[in-house]
Amino acid sequence: MTxxxxxxxxxxKVYVCCGRHPETxxxxxxxxxxxRTVLACPCLEASGRCTVYSRRPQACRAFFCDGFDTFTFMADIFPVPTS
Known part of the structure; x- marks a missing residue:
């Protein structure tokens, strides 16, 4: 999954969702x-990638990001036929 x-x-990312590990x-x-040094979740890399994304905690999976456009993301995965 992308x-x-x-x-x-x-x-x-650090301010809204990845500033700490969600369980601990x-x-x-x-x-x-x-x-610049910030405090962040230990699973976050300096590149902004989560090192455990494919097996991330349930709290991360359930997090709702209001900046994320779910409709556009889903349309990229499941294209709607144009004909």
Whole structure:
């Protein structure tokens, strides 16, 4: 499955959904850019990818992101015939 979160801005990702591990609350320093370090979920890479996306916790799977356009994503997966 494609990870729709990859297009999300890192600042928003850390602030909205990936600032801590959803089950443990654990946070780790994560260096983003040359001179910036933030606290984030230990499963988040500096590239913005989740290292456990395919087996992510249920809380992550259930998270509703209002910035994510579900209709467009689903249309890409299940194209509607035009004829």
């Amino acid at each position: 990870n729709p979160c990859e297009a999300c801005d890192m600042e928003e 609350g654990f946070r780790m320093p994560l260096q983003i850019g040359e001179k």
